[in-house]
Amino acid sequence: MSAYFIRRFLLIVPTFIGITLLVFAVTRVVPGGPIERMMTAAMISGEQAGARRDTQSGNTLSEEQIQQLEAYYGFDKPILQSYADWLGKVLQFDLGESSRYHDPVWHIIKERFPVSIFYGLTTLIITYLVCIPLGVSKALHHNSWFDNASSAVIFLGYALPSYVVGIALVSLFAAHWDVFPLGGFVSDDYDELNTWNKFKDILYHGTLPLIAYMAGSFAVTTFMMKNALMDNQAADYMRTAAAKGLTRSKAVWRHAFRNSLIPIATSFGGNIAFFMSGSFLIETIFNIDGIGLLGYEAILERDYPVVLGILVITSLLFLIGNIISDFLVALVDPRIRFGEAR
Amino acid sequence: MSFLLDVRNLRTRIRGEHATHTVVDGVSLQLRPGETLGLVGESGSGKSLTALSLTGLLPKPDVFVDGGAMIFQDQDLRALSPNQFAKLRGDRISMIFQDPMTALNPVHRIGDQIAEVLTVHGRARKPAQQKQRVIELLNSVGIPQPESRFDSYPHELSGGQRQRVMIAMALACEPALLIADEPTTALDVTVQAQILHLIKCLQREHNTALLFITHDLALVSQISDRIAVMYAGQIVETAASSTLFAEPRHPYTRALLASTPSAANGHKQRLPAIPGTVAKPEQYGEYCRFRNRCQHANEHCRTEAVVMDESDSAHPVRCLRWRELAQELAHVD
Numbered sequence: 024m025s026a027y028f029i030r031r032f033l034l035i036v037p038t039f040i041g042i043t044l045l046v047f048a049v050t051r052v053v054p055g056g057p058i059e060r061m062m063t064a065a066m067i068s069g070e071q072a073g074a075r076r077d078t079q080s081g082n083t084l085s086e087e088q089i090q091q092l093e094a095y096y097g098f099d100k101p102i103l104q105s106y107a108d109w110l111g112k113v114l115q116f117d118l119g120e121s122s123r124y125h126d127p128v129w130h131i132i133k134e135r136f137p138v139s140i141f142y143g144l145t146t147l148i149i150t151y152l153v154c155i156p157l158g159v160s161k162a163l164h165h166n167s168w169f170d171n172a173s174s175a176v177i178f179l180g181y182a183l184p185s186y187v188v189g190i191a192l193v194s195l196f197a198a199h200w201d202v203f204p205l206g207g208f209v210s211d212d213y214d215e216l217n218t219w220n221k222f223k224d225i226l227y228h229g230t231l232p233l234i235a236y237m238a239g240s241f242a243v244t245t246f247m248m249k250n251a252l253m254d255n256q257a258a259d260y261m262r263t264a265a266a267k268g269l270t271r272s273k274a275v276w277r278h279a280f281r282n283s284l285i286p287i288a289t290s291f292g293g294n295i296a297f298f299m300s301g302s303f304l305i306e307t308i309f310n311i312d313g314i315g316l317l318g319y320e321a322i323l324e325r326d327y328p329v330v331l332g333i334l335v336i337t338s339l340l341f342l343i344g345n346i347i348s349d350f351l352v353a354l355v356d357p358r359i360r361f362g363e364a365r
Numbered sequence: 366m367s368f369l370l371d372v373r374n375l376r377t378r379i380r381g382e383h384a385t386h387t388v389v390d391g392v393s394l395q396l397r398p399g400e401t402l403g404l405v406g407e408s409g410s411g412k413s414l415t416a417l418s419l420t421g422l423l424p425k426p427d428v429f430v431d432g433g434a435m436i437f438q439d440q441d442l443r444a445l446s447p448n449q450f451a452k453l454r455g456d457r458i459s460m461i462f463q464d465p466m467t468a469l470n471p472v473h474r475i476g477d478q479i480a481e482v483l484t485v486h487g488r489a490r491k492p493a494q495q496k497q498r499v500i501e502l503l504n505s506v507g508i509p510q511p512e513s514r515f516d517s518y519p520h521e522l523s524g525g526q527r528q529r530v531m532i533a534m535a536l537a538c539e540p541a542l543l544i545a546d547e548p549t550t551a552l553d554v555t556v557q558a559q560i561l562h563l564i565k566c567l568q569r570e571h572n573t574a575l576l577f578i579t580h581d582l583a584l585v586s587q588i589s590d591r592i593a594v595m596y597a598g599q600i601v602e603t604a605a606s607s608t609l610f611a612e613p614r615h616p617y618t619r620a621l622l623a624s625t626p627s628a629a630n631g632h633k634q635r636l637p638a639i640p641g642t643v644a645k646p647e648q649y650g651e652y653c654r655f656r657n658r659c660q661h662a663n664e665h666c667r668t669e670a671v672v673m674d675e676s677d678s679a680h681p682v683r684c685l686r687w688r689e690l691a692q693e694l695a696h697v698d
Contacts (some may be wrong), residue, residue, distance in 0.1 A: 259467035265422055266462075267534065268455035268485045270448060277481070278470050357518045358471055 035342045042338045047106045050327040057122040058092045060325055119328035128332040138208050139314040143299035146236045158248025181242035186304040189235035203231050206310030232309045251283035284355050292348030296340040369541055369574050370396040376432035377418045386646035389414050390598040399572040403589030405582055409643045411598040412578045416544050420460050421450040456486040459535035463547040465527035469519040475530050476515030482537040502533040525556035544576045582625050594618050597644045597654035604680040614682040616659045661690055
């Protein structure tokens with residue numbers, strides 16, 4: 024088993040190289056890169072300053088300047104070579120410098136990451152804390168009014184896109200009733216608050232975005248849990264459990280429950296990365312400076328070092344999340360024996 | 366002469382979408398301590414539902430007992446609350462099922478699954494004691510190296526070994542009654558014989574009464590003291606094993622015997638099959654339910670209601686014409 028996981032960890036390396044090389048290559052081919060942006064910027068400022076344009080080339084920057092910039096961004100070398108340079112720096116935890124802010128990418132991401140970790144982790148924890156018990160009770164009281172009513176709410180949340188939920192929440196609870204703030208992650212005077220008030224402040228700002236994040240994610244996990252438990256309740260070993268003298272509730276708890284966790288464990292790893300990488304729509308609506316918004320803006324602005332930096336982190340989260348999933352599945356299901364010859 | 370189990374006029378019904386059907390219709394059977402009763406019938410005859418009724422394991426609420434009495438150790442099982450019934454199961458009444466591949470929980474160790482019976486019924490409370498007892502049980506059902514097998518998961522065992530584990534589980538509390546519902550059907554023929562032998566030995570050792578349910582007449586003759594033949598929700602004939610084979614009274618029993626392959630008439634002859642299919646519950650009526658497949662049926666069978674003829678209490682039969690047929694047969698001989 025441990026051999027399997029070591030192999031899985033080693034497989035991260037080629038997978039990671041594959042992902043980043045592909046995106047790196049794409050950034051080199053698509054139009055609108057940092058040099059073109061810089062030329063546009065220089066053109067605009069040049070026009071404003073009333074400077075003469077270089078009539079020969081039609082460019083605002085001279086060939087020399089362009090070559091300097093290309094050398095600066097490594098665009099003068101072939102793709103593979105500059106990719107190798109970039110990868111070498113990444114291995115030293117150097118993600119380069121943002122072409123937009125001229126700050127180290129690692130700094131920019133580090134600044135935003137706590138926000139995304141907070142929302143991601145909270146969403147992840149609350150989703151599982153709510154969905155598993157909810158799915159269990161829905162399975163045990165299948166077709167009751169509670170089951171049907173909760174299904175209606177969950178499906179409504181699933182059917183509505185998260186940004187619609189977000190906009191509805193903001194306009195109702197922030198604009199119309201003023202119960203929660205319009206946006207932001209913390210108040211301006213956050214640093215002066217004591218711990219308890221800091222916690223309250225985060226909660227005050229976080230409630231609406233969290234609801235928007237979770238509205239869609241409840242459906243899949245809850246119904247996965249409910250359906251798995253209902254399938255397992257009809258399983259032969261449940262009849263055996265009853266024949267042994269277990270009451271229904273004990274049989275469900277001791278026998279059906281663990282079997283029903285197998286599909287939940289399978290989807291856990293994917294959810295980690297999914298929640299951590301944030302959602303730029305929700306972050307835009309609630310004016311939260313998270314990874315989702317940063318990534319979206321970086322792509323629009325062709326800020327490739329930031330795009331690649333975010334890619335490094337999210338792809339690693341995905342790869343590690345998948346291994347965590349495998350590990351959890353092996354933990355709940357003894358039939359899973361990865362790659363062992365029996 | 367007191368019975369361990371005395372079932373009178375048991376009636377079990379299934380609630381369908383449009384109507385409720387009676388699928389076990391007036392079944393009566395008696396078992397003495399240590400005795401073996403074979404319950405034989407085709408699929409759909411209601412034999413498994415009879416067993417599930419007796420153990421309170423019917424899939425509620427759509428299948429339910431609707432009439433009759435089930436007296437076990439002077440106690441009417443129908444009067445028990447679900448929790449009281451649960452206390453009895455696995456302790457005084459145990460059950461083995463058909464498919465050992467799915468009857469065990471795949472995610473728990475087999476030792477723990479057996480120990481759970483002891484825990485539920487408050488036997489051998491200390492973990493060390495419990496493990497000792499489970500190893501004894503595994504040993505008694507013929508599992509090699511029981512100490513190391515304790516920690517095995519079901520998928521690591523063969524079908525036959527899993528059925529042995531099921532038997533160990535069923536006999537852990539030394540029940541007074543063991544109900545085995547087609548326990549060997551899913552197994553290889555050689556394994557079948559071993560499991561049958563094992564059940565028989567353990568039954569003798571502990572003086573357990575056994576209700577053995579099967580569709581296989583040849584198999585049931587090897588193990589049963591008495592045999593009850595079931596057809597379309599009713600028992601049509603009950604007799605001591607040897608009597609049933611020597612002089613079957615009901616045409617259905619005769620047809621069953623004739624369609625059983627045996628070494629004696631194995632001369633590449635075509636086995637006679639019973640024409641038609643088992644009547645469906647919605648077609649049940651008060652007339653003989655076998656009449657449409659019976660080669661001896663006449664006008665009476667279609668117009669007169671049939672009841673169990675208990676004039677010979679050792680060999681009751683549910684057929685209007687059994688006396689005539691017996692005489693006819695005697696003449697032929």
